[in-house]
Amino acid sequence: MVMLVYSLLFLPAVWGGTELLKNADFESHFSSSDWRAMSGTISATSDAYHGHQAAKVTKRTHSYSALEQYVTVKKGHRYYFRAYVKILNYAHSKDKQNVAPGMSFKERSSGKTHYQGFGVTPYIQVGQWHIIGGDTLIPDVDITDAHVYIRPDDQSVDFIVDDASLQEILPLTGFPADANKRIDSIRKADITIRLDDHSVAPSGLSVEVEETSGMFGFGSAINAKALVDPSMKGYQNFFYQNFKWAVHGGYLKWKTMEPQRGHIDYDTAMKAINALLSHGVKIRGHNIFWESNSPAWVDHLSGQALRQAMEKRLHDVVGHYKGKLQQWDVDNECLSNDTLVRHSGDVNLTMWMFREAHKIDPNVQLYFNDHEIVNYNKHTVALEDLAVYYKAVGVPVSGIGIQSHVHHPIDLVVIKARLDEVARAGLPIWITEMTIEGVPEKDKPQMFDDLLRLYFSHHAVQGIMLWGFWSKLMSRPESALCTGSDCTPNDTGKRVHQLLQTEWRTHETHDLHKGQTIHIRGFKGHYTLRVKHADHVIHEENFYLGYKGTDLKVSLSGSSTRPHVNQILVG
Known part of the structure; x- marks a missing residue:
């Protein structure tokens, strides 16, 4: 078994709220106002994921024995929890272990206790730091005695916890305007075009820039x-x-x-x-x-x-x-x-x-x-x-x-x-099987627009794959973009086509004069540039628009009305 500590940088939480846990990094002395071990023993250990110490929980007497902390949360709000955990032994006859993080609270009126999990990290192995957590929604009722807890599902398992966090997930403000700004920032780059000093430049020249294949x-x-x-x-x-x-x-x-x-x-x-x-x-x-x-x-x-x-x-x-x-x-x-x-x-x-x-x-x-x-x-x-x-x-x-x-x-x-x-894992993400179900047909075009825009505007996402498009050949036909025997686009299909082929695709034409510099903000990918005179193509070249943008100096030689094609790849 490989024994290691993840080399991932200690990153701040990404969901935007204020830290709600006391002594969240476990660097202070444990007190009754922060961490406690219910039906077990808590002690400080230098075997920490980050910093100088972590919390070690041993001598658990029940399967529900847990490391826990009382917290203040609001009804109807959603919260995100994460922590690093290392188990020190397996339960008898097991070679993997589940550690359950969750939240418990009581309804103030009835006294009924609720238990809500944050998420499941399966296959936790001895001696390795694992990330546990997820989000949960507090029901819209008055609650009391809320606390987060961490516990393996067998009382014989001892464990260490470090770098915990509980934060509220804040509303998504400014959508879609903020998403559009991110799209412009991360999906586009600058193209500059000008004629070189030796080019023949009659009146009536135009330049067409057409994206042929996007990076995304x-x-x-x-x-x-x-x-x-x-x-x-x-x-x-x-x-x-x-x-x-x-x-x-x-x-x-x-x-x-x-x-x-x-x-x-x-x-x-x-x-x-x-x-x-x-x-x-x-x-x-x-x-x-x-x-x-x-x-x-x-x-x-x-x-x-x-x-x-x-x-x-x-x-x-x-x-x-x-x-x-x-x-x-x-x-x-x-x-x-x-x-x-x-x-x-x-x-x-x-x-x-x-x-x-x-x-x-x-x-x-x-x-x-x-x-x-x-x-x-x-x-x-x-x-x-x-x-x-x-x-x-x-x-x-x-x-x-x-x-x-x-x-x-x-x-x-x-x-x-x-x-x-x-x-946070630091790997490229692809949305691989996107479908939308249960949405009224009249609302579906906008929901596709919103979800595609959210994904396209995320810095880590490099591609989006729909899980089919024709209602006759889909396991989830509610998500169809086209219907009928000829695959006729429905309203959702028309919206998706407009996004992919118009709004999120670059195809521009500009007048071209000697001494002029043309500036275009284009989506990253492969392009064809064509210079035209009297609707005839007199120059053509291919180029690639990458992260740093590209500066194109176009050379026109010979008669400006004679078609001239120059196939090159500009890095």
């Missing part, structure tokens, strides 16, 4: 068969008109590819992949493994036999599509299920998956992909914890996938707070 990834899940079916032109046209990224909804999954052992369907996915690549579309692989969704024949395997079957799967699927995919989801939903881990007998099986996939294809990016991250509070902090730990021990994880199947009522404040928390 907008995409959707696709049906592999529909994408190459000649009768599905409406489906194909809608996809190619809106998206530059794709993810297979099903035909790269183990259960679909190899329902019978040794009989592997590579072709269904490959035909779609080749079609996508021919249109310049980038592809996410979903998924190498899925803990709860393996082929039936795999469910009967264990130990070395399971490991051998998984090793073959890795070499088959990663090797076969090597060089064609940009990303792979490695162990789908590993926080909510550990079937493969348990049957293999290896608590570090997911680490092995990442390392083996990297050996087979060192250039493909390897991602976590999990749910109940932004739509619910269950795994928000757990995903951050997993990402931080993998980084610390050198596992080749490239980024974090957040599924984002959201349901009405949708609280943008909470979604942003949870997203901010996961971003």
Whole structure:
């Protein structure tokens, strides 16, 4: 077992409130006004995550024995809690442990006690610092005796806690104006264009700057068969008109590819992949493994036999599509299920998956992909914890996938707070399976607009994938952007198209004169620049707009009316 302290910098809380805990860093002497151990013993220890000391809890006499502190919270308000915990031993016959942070309070009128969890960090291991926490909503009733608590689910487990925090999640003010400012700041850069001193510059010149592919990834899940079916032109046209990224909804999954052992369907996915690549579309692989969704024949395997079957799967699927995919989801939903881990007998099986996939294809990016991250509070902090730990021990994880199947009522404040928390891990984030359900049809265009804008404006998010778009080929048709036999855009589809192809895309034309400098604030990505005279293209070049912007000096030679194409890439 690897023993380590995370190298993550000690960062302030991100959700914006005032610290509500006393002695939150455990650096002061414990007193009756801050931390206490209910049905146990609390003592100071120098084995701290940060600073000089932490709280050590031992000799617990009941499973509900906990480290706790009374706090003042308000009805109807939402709060976020996080702390670092290290368990010192496992319960008998266990090789992992759950530590539950939560809040308890009583209704003032009835005296009824409520217990609300903040979130679950599963698979906590001995001797390692783990992050625990999440958010909870206080019901809209008068309460008393509120306190936060931290406890392992077995009384025999001793543990240490450090660097705790409880803060209120503040309202999201200034939306969408603030989001638009962030979009301009982080998604755009400056383009300057001017003619060089030796260019021929007759009157009537214009310059057109057209973004051909954005740095940010907008995409959707696709049906592999529909994408190459000649009768599905409406489906194909809608996809190619809106998206530059794709993810297979099903035909790269183990259960679909190899329902019978040794009989592997590579072709269904490959035909779609080749079609996508021919249109310049980038592809996410979903998924190498899925803990709860393996082929039936795999469910009967264990130990070395399971490991051998998984090793073959890795070499088959990663090797076969090597060089064609940009990303792979490695162990789908590993926080909510550990079937493969348990049957293999290896608590570090997911680490092995990442390392083996990297050996087979060192250039493909390897991602976590999990749910109940932004739509619910269950795994928000757990995903951050997993990402931080993998980084610390050198596992080749490239980024974090957040599924984002959201349901009405949708609280943008909470979604942003949870997203901010996961971003603390310091890895790129992709929204991988976005759907919106339970929202009245008339409100759906605006809700798509709001959620896409929130994600697009977040500094850590590098791509957004919708989980399908045509009502006839979606597991969640409420989120459809087009309907009918020809995939006709509905109002939501029209709004999304306007965002992706107009508002968040750069395509400008300006008059061009010698001695003039043109300034454009453009979305980062690949571009084509065309100089025109009397509607004829006389000069064309390609360039890339990156973080530092680009300065283009255009050279026109010979007759200004003779078409001249100069294909270059400007860094």
